[in-house]
Amino acid sequence: MDILIDKDVCIGAGQCALTAPDVFTQDDDGFSELVPGGEDGAGSPLVREAARACPVSAIKVAG
Template sequence: MSAVRVEVDQERCVGAGMCALTAPDVFTQDDDGFSEVLPGRAEAAGEHPLVKEAVRACPVGAVSLRTDG
């Protein structure tokens, strides 16, 4: 079975923080204000109810879901 991971494209992120506001137990912002996935949360993304909403909320499309496998 394929796992679903969430990723933040650091080159695309502008630090809007919509992902962290939408799913704060999955995303955070680093010291420079750019979004990142909290440690250990990337692999559980497919099970989190707000991750798909966080993907949609990103104004620049920096947050995405990927299927491993």
């Protein structure tokens, strides 16, 4: 499963980090990024929920 974050679309709402904190975090500017090693949690149902929770659909989960 691949997790793609569109940094041009992300507004830094933080819903992904709240929903799946083992996979997502926010960078110094407040935008979404993967936790180092976060790809290991890509199979978690919380990842798809985090993608759905994103208010601007900046997260895509493939696979």
